[in-house]
Amino acid sequence: TDEExxxxxxxxxxxxxxxxxxxxxxxxxxxxxxxxYLAYSVRNVCEALExxxxxQTELEELFFQGRSCGGVKEIGGGDSDSHNGGRIVxxxxxxxxxxxxxxxxxxxxEERYRSFLLWVCERIHISYWWNPIWDRGAYGWCGWADVxxxxxxxxxxxxYQRNGVLLCISYLLGSxxxxxxxxxxxxxxxxxxxxxxxxxxRGVKPNAEGWAEPQRIFRESVLQTGILPMYAWNAxxxxxxxxxxxxxxxxxxxxxxxxxxxxxxxxxxxxYRRPLMKEGKNLAxxxxxxIQPYEFIADMEEGFExxxxxxxxxxxxxxxxxxxxxxxxVRCLLRQTQEYSxxxxxxxxxxxxxxxxxxxxxxxxxxxxxxxxxxxxxxxxEAFPSDGGQKARTEEKERxxxxxxxxxxxxxxxxxxxxYFWYMPGKRSLYAGTMEHCQEYDGYFPLSVQECMERLxxxxxxxxxxxxxxxxxxxxxxxxxxxxxxxxxxxxxxKASEGGSGEEREKGKETxxxxxxxxxxxxxxxxxxxxxxxxxxxSDRxxGKTEEQAETKTxxSDRxxxxxxxxxxTLAGDRNGKKAxxxxxxxxxxxxxxxxVWSEDQKDVGWISIIMVxxxxxxxxxxxxxxxxxxxxxxxxxxxxxxxxxxxxxxxxEAADLLIQKLFTHTEECLTALGTGGHx
Numbered sequence: 001t002d003e004e005x006x007x008x009x010x011x012x013x014x015x016x017x018x019x020x021x022x023x024x025x026x027x028x029x030x031x032x033x034x035x036x037y038l039a040y041s042v043r044n045v046c047e048a049l050e051x052x053x054x055x056q057t058e059l060e061e062l063f064f065q066g067r068s069c070g071g072v073k074e075i076g077g078g079d080s081d082s083h084n085g086g087r088i089v090x091x092x093x094x095x096x097x098x099x100x101x102x103x104x105x106x107x108x109x110e111e112r113y114r115s116f117l118l119w120v121c122e123r124i125h126i127s128y129w130w131n132p133i134w135d136r137g138a139y140g141w142c143g144w145a146d147v148x149x150x151x152x153x154x155x156x157x158x159x160y161q162r163n164g165v166l167l168c169i170s171y172l173l174g175s176x177x178x179x180x181x182x183x184x185x186x187x188x189x190x191x192x193x194x195x196x197x198x199x200x201x202r203g204v205k206p207n208a209e210g211w212a213e214p215q216r217i218f219r220e221s222v223l224q225t226g227i228l229p230m231y232a233w234n235a236x237x238x239x240x241x242x243x244x245x246x247x248x249x250x251x252x253x254x255x256x257x258x259x260x261x262x263x264x265x266x267x268x269x270x271x272y273r274r275p276l277m278k279e280g281k282n283l284a285x286x287x288x289x290x291i292q293p294y295e296f297i298a299d300m301e302e303g304f305e306x307x308x309x310x311x312x313x314x315x316x317x318x319x320x321x322x323x324x325x326x327x328x329x330v331r332c333l334l335r336q337t338q339e340y341s342x343x344x345x346x347x348x349x350x351x352x353x354x355x356x357x358x359x360x361x362x363x364x365x366x367x368x369x370x371x372x373x374x375x376x377x378x379x380x381x382e383a384f385p386s387d388g389g390q391k392a393r394t395e396e397k398e399r400x401x402x403x404x405x406x407x408x409x410x411x412x413x414x415x416x417x418x419x420y421f422w423y424m425p426g427k428r429s430l431y432a433g434t435m436e437h438c439q440e441y442d443g444y445f446p447l448s449v450q451e452c453m454e455r456l457x458x459x460x461x462x463x464x465x466x467x468x469x470x471x472x473x474x475x476x477x478x479x480x481x482x483x484x485x486x487x488x489x490x491x492x493x494x495k496a497s498e499g500g501s502g503e504e505r506e507k508g509k510e511t512x513x514x515x516x517x518x519x520x521x522x523x524x525x526x527x528x529x530x531x532x533x534x535x536x537x538x539s540d541r542x543x544g545k546t547e548e549q550a551e552t553k554t555x556x557s558d559r560x561x562x563x564x565x566x567x568x569x570t571l572a573g574d575r576n577g578k579k580a581x582x583x584x585x586x587x588x589x590x591x592x593x594x595x596x597v598w599s600e601d602q603k604d605v606g607w608i609s610i611i612m613v614x615x616x617x618x619x620x621x622x623x624x625x626x627x628x629x630x631x632x633x634x635x636x637x638x639x640x641x642x643x644x645x646x647x648x649x650x651x652x653x654e655a656a657d658l659l660i661q662k663l664f665t666h667t668e669e670c671l672t673a674l675g676t677g678g679h680x
Contacts, residue, residue, distance in 0.1 A: 002265035009266070027353040033416060040086025040416070045075060048090050048102045051139060063100060063132050063143050070095025077101070081337060083412075083420040084434050091144075099144035105196070106435060107133055107140030108328040113198045116321055117169055123314075124306050126165060129189045138435065147281035148187040149288050155188040159284045160296035163190050163227065163245060164303025170225040171468065172311060172318075172456060173325075174200030174449065177333070178226035180247030180280040190244075190284070196331040199425050199449055200224075214597040214606035214624040220456060221608075222468050222475075223622055229479020231621070233613060240277060245293045246479060249279035255338065258345050294476045301469055308468070312460040322453050326426030329435060330449070333421075334405060339366075340418045347413070363413065369406035404441050408432040425449035471608070471622065478610065478620045582646065589643045589652050592636065596655070605658050606633065627666060633659050 013019050024031040052059070052072060060069055077091035087104035094100065110133045121128040131143035150156040170178060175198050182194040192198075222228060229243040232254045240254055241247045256272040283290050293300065311318050343366050352358050364370045405421075412419035412432075422431050423445070430444035447455075596605050609625040626632040637659035644653030 002262075002267055005266045006264055006268070027350060028355065029353040029359065030348075033348070033353075037086065037416060040082070043085075044087050044090070044104065047087075047104065047139075048075070048092065051136070052092060052100075052102070055134075055136070055141065059100065059134070059141060062134055063141070064096075064098060068096070069098050081341075081418040083417055086416065101142040101144060101193075102139065103142060104139050106137060106329045107135040107142070109198050109325070109330050110140070110142070110195045111135050112325050112328055113169075113173070113192075113195050115324070116173075117166070119321060120169060120307060120310065121165065124165075124310050126162065126303070126306070128162060128165075129186070129191075131186075131191055131193070142193070145184040145186050145191045145193055147184055149285040150188055151287065153286060156284060156286050156291065157296060157299045159185065159188045159190060160293060160299040161303035162188070163293075164300040164305075165307045166190055166192070167222055167225060167227050167300070167472065168304045168307035168311070170198075170227060171222045172460075173198060173453065174220065174456070175225050176200040178244050179230075179242045180244050180249065180282045181242075181278060183227070183244035183280075183282045185282055185284040190282075192244075197333065199325050199328070199330045199453075213599045213604060214608055217467070217597050218608050218622075218624045222472050228472060228475040230475075233621075239613070241479060242277075243475075243479060244282050245476070247280060247282065249277045251277050253277050257342075294479075297473055297476055300476070301472065304469065304472065305465065308460065308465050311457070312465070315457055315460075318457060319454060322450065322457070323426075325453075326450055327424050329422050330425060331420065331422050332430060334419075335409075337418055340409075340413065342366075343368075343413055344416065344418070347416075359414070363410050368409050368413070369403060401441070401444065408439065423449065425453070474610065475622060478622075585639075585643055586647065589640060589649070592640070593651065593655065603658065604662065605655055607636070627663060634663055637663065 049072060056069075060066060071094070072092050073095045074093040075090055076093070077089055080089040082088045083105075089104070090102045092100050092102055114130050114133055117130065118128060131145045133143070134141045150159060169175075175195070177194075177197040178192055182192055184191050184193055218224075223230070226242070227244045229241050229246055231239040231241055233239040240251050252274040253276070254274070256274050258270050259273050259275060260268060261271050261273075262268045284293075285291075343362065346352065346362060346366075347359060352362050360371050408421070409419045420432065423429065424431075426448055428443055428445045428448050430441045431438045433439055592607070596607060598605050607625040608622065609631070611621045611623060611631060613621055625636075627634060629635045629638070637656050640652045640659070641656035643649065644656055
């Protein structure tokens with residue numbers, strides 16, 4: 001049989017020393033990689049055990065209320081990515097049954113995040129539990145966070161209120177990668193278990209050429225934290241929700257990965273298939289039953305707004321607390337981990353186990369530069385000729401950056417590791433390697449993360465609060481609808497009407513009604529319900545006139561309200577619907593100007609919009625609006641220009657003129673890039 005043939009091959013051929021010598025002679029990198037992997041694995045486990053023994057007394061005091069937990073009974077969790085010499089996260093099960101997580105990196109960012117969160121919660125009078133964390137410099141320990149169901153509807157409401165607190169703090173800190181695998185629903189407490197990107201760098205990355213204010217606003221918004229629903233899509237339009245608040249594992253991944261089929265037989269081979277996503281522990285449940293988060297939008301908004309108002313009204317105190325993050329080590333993800341993982345998998349194909357030259361070709365074809373290009377990474381910016389013009393020097397500087405990054409990536413991959421880059425929020429440098437043995441690229445970022453957080457804190461005010469709440473509401477409403485139509489329901493979804501009081505059931509009905517109206521970024525939702533600006537944000541009113549410049553200049557000053565009067569004529573006798581059509585058009589025009597995102601100099605305008613995607617357009621993306629006619633700026637330009645002509649409204653005409661100029665500028669840049677000199 002096929003199984004017997006495979007057994008004969010492994011027991012006779014692969015255990016013959018002479019045969020093995022032949023294999024290793026033909027594939028020398030196979031032997032090298034095997035020995036290195038075994039050495040790394042032994043060292044990683046030994047390090048963890050030695051450090052546990054050294055720290056055990058303090059761990060029992062800090063994590064287990066002083067009770068003895070015995071020695072290590074079992075070590076698991078070896079499925080995490082390896083960095084910096086094969087080091088991986090391990091889960092230690094102790095003789096007393098307790099679990100503790102060992103992480104072979106600094107946990108200072110986790111400690112500071114936890115401290116900042118608890119400081120904020122104390123001042124807004126919301127209790128919070130967080131698993132204990134102990135940073136030991138080169139490594140650290142985390143308490144085990146167990147998934148638990150809520151016992152009452154009130155507990156579930158408090159869970160989502162605290163999720164709103166987390167979302168607001170993560171918005172200010174620029175946190176990234178807080179997806180469904182990194183959050184655990186511990187009863188009424190959402191706990192983030194991986195914060196290596198807890199102080200995000202997205203705000204300091206330079207804008208791509210041509211990017212405008214909508215792109216910056218989008219990139220720094222609540223949508224980028226990973227907490228809210230967010231979808232990963234493939235070319236066939238199939239998507240999976242990976243957001244922490246309601247992402248579900250157990251679904252087919254959107255990408256095909258290499259897997260071994262027919263293992264243990266002579267028909268064993270590698271095929272590319274879509275694997276099942278890992279199950280998460282992130283879904284908040286009521287007595288084991290999952291209720292979609294959109295049923296608790298009001299609670300999540302309440303937690304978000306209470307936190308936001310405190311941060312915005314105590315900016316000096318908050319700024320001082322942010323300074324505590326200056327010297328912590330934060331991971332910087334320059335490529336998706338999946339890209340690195342695919343290269344590591346390909347490296348073990350027989351073609352790339354023959355010698356270093358073939359592996360170098362793989363690195364070059366995978367976008368990590370040639371060996372020659374990586375060797376130029378040592379050039380200094382000051383050594384570049386000064387007579388080549390600013391553009392030439394900028395291009396040389398970018399090539400130097402790429403060469404330095406590619407060299408670090410290739411070094412890590414060649415050792416079987418996922419490349420690991422990091423930064424400290426108080427500096428503009430990018431680092432590679434461990435804290436003890438790191439390589440630094442000075443001046444990599446145009447701003448430090450600390451400067452970026454202070455800039456965002458400064459702009460926090462009423463207008464920004466409303467924008468973030470609209471984005472949050474829209475993501476929750478559309479995320480629930482997309483999730484129900486695309487993904488199979490892996491958890492039993494019950495309506496809020498099955499639990500809670502009559503008042504709660506009515507609130508659930510109102511929320512479902514909102515779901516059907518989520519198409520325009522939930523723009524007017526909650527406006528009547530929001531309290532007057534008499535609390536903490538009231539102190540920002542005077543500042544807002546300088547900080548919220550988009551609110552005070554020309555086009556954006558009254559958003560079309562003063563010049564476009566509301567149509568008051570009767571519709572009686574409007575047989576052709578002309579008056580009704582004009583009223584509707586004016587309402588749309590006013591809404592567009594209200595939702596517009598303006599640059600500080602008021603010379604650019606754009607929108608953040610909803611794009612329907614996926615199979616039969618059942619999914620969605622929230623992103624800055626593109627340029628095209630069907631669903632982009634060109635279509636809005638046509639509409640506003642015609643509206644201005646029909647009504648005589650100056651602001652609509654001016655907005656249309658800005659869009660038309662933007663479109664012509666884009667066309668000229670494309671023609672120039674094609675070598676036509678900007679002319680057809």
